Amino acid sequence: MKWPLSKQMENSLITCDIHKNDTLTMLCNDHSQLCCSKCVKLSYSLCFQVTTLHQAAKTRSTDFNYLSVRTQNTLSQMEKFQTYQQDKIKSLQVLYNEHEKLMVARMRVNISCFLLQCENNTMNETHEHVQYTVNEIRGKIKSMLADFEKSTVNEKKRDLRLQKAPLICMRNSCTRLHNELFHLHVAIKKVHVRPELFFIARKKCQEKIKESDTFLKESFANQVFLVNGKSDYSVNMPSDLHTCRITAICVIPNGQVVVADLDNRKVKLLNQQNEVVNHWTAGGSPLDMCQITPSEVVVAVDDNNIHEVQFITVKTRQLLPGRKFQLQHRCIGIANHQRFLFVTSGSTLYKYSLGGKLVSKVYENTSGDETVKRCAVSPDGDKLYITDPWQDTLLTLARDGQVLAIFKDPELCGPQGVNVTPAGQVLLCGYVSHNIMQVDNKGMKNLSTLATRERDGVELPWSVCYNSITSTMIVGLYKSNNILVFKVE
Numbered sequence: 271m272k273w274p275l276s277k278q279m280e281n282s283l284i285t286c287d288i289h290k291n292d293t294l295t296m297l298c299n300d301h302s303q304l305c306c307s308k309c310v311k312l313s314y315s316l317c318f319q320v321t322t323l324h325q326a327a328k329t330r331s332t333d334f335n336y337l338s339v340r341t342q343n344t345l346s347q348m349e350k351f352q353t354y355q356q357d358k359i360k361s362l363q364v365l366y367n368e369h370e371k372l373m374v375a376r377m378r379v380n381i382s383c384f385l386l387q388c389e390n391n392t393m394n395e396t397h398e399h400v401q402y403t404v405n406e407i408r409g410k411i412k413s414m415l416a417d418f419e420k421s422t423v424n425e426k427k428r429d430l431r432l433q434k435a436p437l438i439c440m441r442n443s444c445t446r447l448h449n450e451l452f453h454l455h456v457a458i459k460k461v462h463v464r465p466e467l468f469f470i471a472r473k474k475c476q477e478k479i480k481e482s483d484t485f486l487k488e489s490f491a492n493q494v495f496l497v498n499g500k501s502d503y504s505v506n507m508p509s510d511l512h513t514c515r516i517t518a519i520c521v522i523p524n525g526q527v528v529v530a531d532l533d534n535r536k537v538k539l540l541n542q543q544n545e546v547v548n549h550w551t552a553g554g555s556p557l558d559m560c561q562i563t564p565s566e567v568v569v570a571v572d573d574n575n576i577h578e579v580q581f582i583t584v585k586t587r588q589l590l591p592g593r594k595f596q597l598q599h600r601c602i603g604i605a606n607h608q609r610f611l612f613v614t615s616g617s618t619l620y621k622y623s624l625g626g627k628l629v630s631k632v633y634e635n636t637s638g639d640e641t642v643k644r645c646a647v648s649p650d651g652d653k654l655y656i657t658d659p660w661q662d663t664l665l666t667l668a669r670d671g672q673v674l675a676i677f678k679d680p681e682l683c684g685p686q687g688v689n690v691t692p693a694g695q696v697l698l699c700g701y702v703s704h705n706i707m708q709v710d711n712k713g714m715k716n717l718s719t720l721a722t723r724e725r726d727g728v729e730l731p732w733s734v735c736y737n738s739i740t741s742t743m744i745v746g747l748y749k750s751n752n753i754l755v756f757k758v759e
Contacts, residue, residue: 275460275467283457283470294470297326304473327465334462334472341455341475344482348448351486354493355441359434361496361759366430373426381411440489447485451478491648491694491711494718495743499757500726503544506751510534516746516753518559518687519735520567522584527737528567529746529753530556537569537582539589544755550582550589558644560606562624566592568611570604577601579611579626595626603644607651614642619656619671633671646688646696648711655696655713657685664688664698666713675713682707682716687733687746697743699731706734706745721745721756728754 286292292306299319303309314320388407454475461467505514511534518530525542532555539548554573561567562581569580577600581592603614610629611622617636621629635641638660646655653674656665662683666675684702691697696709697720704723707716720743721728730748736758737744745754 275457279453279457280467283467283474295323297321297323304470323466323469327469337472337475340479341451344479345448345451345455347486348444348482351489352441352444352448355437355444358496358759359437362430362433366426369426381414384410443485447482451482454478492717493693493695495708495720495758497720497756497758501755502752503755504751505529505531505538505540505546505753507546507549513749514751515732515748517557517732519733519744519746520559520561521735521737521739523564525739526584527744528559528584530559530569532556537589539584539587541587547587548589550591557601558603560604562606568604570601570613572601579604605645605647607647612645612647612654614645616640617642619645633667644686644688646690648690649692649694655688655690657688659684659686659701664709664713677709677713679716681705681719689734689736691736692738697734697736699734701730701732704728704730706731
């Protein structure tokens with residue numbers, strides 16, 4: 271038995287979202303917007319196509335089944351995101367609890383060492399002096415515990431709260447959207463035979479789906495990684511004449527990894543265990559690289575007289591060089607989107623076809639030597655990210671080269687490599703600042719400093735790449751025979 275629509279739900283449907291004391295009575299077709307009489311008077315009085323809901327509802331929609339499926343899919347995605355957020359919050363708490371145990375253990379060791387030192391110092395003292403020393407010991411231990419609680423424990427609790435806050439905020443926003451969409455999903459089935467209410471419910475449901483999709487897209491793109499472990503892997507070969515300088519990293523769908531080693535002028539193929547199994551020797555310096563098909567990469571090769579884009583087919587344990595095309599300018603950074611290549615020259619960003627035809631000059635800044643260094647493209651292609659080591663900034667551009675954002679941060683110095691994950695997360699190498707940052711997808715703020723020299727041994731990071739197969743972040747360094755592989759969640 272289907273329960274009828276409650277009066278509360280009916281009132282919720284017909285109430286104007288802007289003017290809470292007014293009822294929805296009209297539809298502005300010009301803006302595809304439900305409105306009350308106040309909305310029409312204040313915002314839509316000049317519109318040509320404003321009709322009554324009674325008139326608008328006469329056109330019966332045939333997309334009910336599609337809308338129902340679309341709503342269920344969005345609800346499912348929201349539920350997954352809620353679970354994901356909750357798991358991350360729990361994971362943070364677990365990490366904190368483990369760290370707290372380590373802190374207590376260290377404090378226990380410090381107190382034990384202090385007591386042992388006191389014991390050794392007082393073995394030959396008089397009773398009166400020993401009594402005085404015991405009082406001193408009591409005061410010292412109280413002081414140590416107070417400092418421990420004030421500086422260490424409270425600081426970590428504050429860090430935990432700061433890390434939890436954005437996760438809790440996103441989880442709560444997701445819960446709100448989910449509940450609103452779910453109630454509309456329930457209501458739309460109950461008002462199917464009431465044309466005006468059905469029209470309102472359908473319209474609100476479509477708008478809520480759109481709002482939810484935007485939220486999910488933005489949230490996943492700004493989902494902060496949590497680092498949970500690190501491993502080092504050697505990419506040095508017996509034939510190498512120099513210490514490796516890994517300038518670019520690509521992950522192939524079969525799990526193999528391709529790295530560009532500038533100083534040894536090699537492109538190296540790693541297997542799933544991150545062992546070097548093959549290589550190709552370049553005629554110049556391999557400065558950057560990007561993937562164009564599941565089994566093909568292109569390499570930006572540059573030297574005094576060489577400015578070229580080299581195509582390489584990646585097979586199991588094999589690199590096969592193919593065609594290449596020459597450029598009339600330096601070839602420093604390279605990125606691909608929908609079979610177009612974006613190439614940087616140090617001061618200019620160009621757009622090329624895969625055949626080597628210049629399509630356009632997207633952006634230029636001639637104020638310094640390295641103002642347009644490395645580049646990456648968002649998954650939907652609506653944003654281009656450019657590193658500018660000259661001014662210690664990350665630029666975010668629109669497709670047409672318009673500057674959307676300039677990111678500058680006290681923790682960022684000399685940015686080099688930039689990588690965008692399939693979900694849209696932006697990873698950035700601070701070369702001079704010795705760190706890896708995650709920047710929001712609008713290119714406006716630092717979401718998290720994921721790795722540093724002091725904590726993780728990240729010294730002069732030049733390249734970074736997210737491996738979605740293994741949920742790891744791979745970092746290439748300026749002068750090191752090892753790549754760093756961070757486990758991230």
